[in-house]
Amino acid sequence: MKIIHHVIYSLLCLGLFQACSPKSQTGIDAPNASFLEIATNKKISLKELKGQIVYIDFWATWCGPCQAPMAHLNEVALKNKNKWQGKVTIIGASIDRSPQVALKRIKSKKWSHITQCWCEGGPQNPSILFKANTIPRGVLIDKNGKILWSGHPNKINLEDKINEHL
Secondary structure, eight states: OHHHHHHHHHHHHHTOOOSSOGGGGTTSBOOOOEEEETTTTEEEEGGGGTTSEEEEEEEOTTOHHHHHHHHHHHHHHHHTHHHHTTTEEEEEEEOSSSHHHHHHHHHHHTOOSSEEEEOOSSTTOHHHHTTOOSSSEEEEEOTTSBEEEEEOGGGSOHHHHHHHHO
16 A cells, blocks of 8 residues: 555656646535644544635655745745634645654744644545645635635745635
8 A cells, every 4th residue: 555655646746647637626615635633643624624714735855846835835824823813724735655754844844834734545635635636736725615726836826815815
């Protein structure tokens, strides 16, 4: 199972696993994905976050292009901490082989203003449910659970888009 998991993620990073275009998801209901919150080792489901704007950034420690968007997300989350409290959740969704691998990078980079999670393997893996066929991949979900936007994190002014939908 670990080999299959690793192969799928390698293909995701290279963009070779093209289940469908992520842009085709705009306007549809977000899947009720569950993530393992790394800090607490507890599951978080999108269903629990309904009523909030949610941004998910799929990333990995071995993905060079993923590092700058994660650093930017941390800065944006810190800047808007008071304004967004209880209204916005930003999830860093690691697709690394284990949460411990992601935790080392999170601690070393001090990315503590984002809800850091890990995507567990299997068919209910959030990266598969959201068809994150390349990384980094961002998904913005509105308060009603509809996908507002999906794409490369550098292709959106996230702060403005979130504030527009508050």
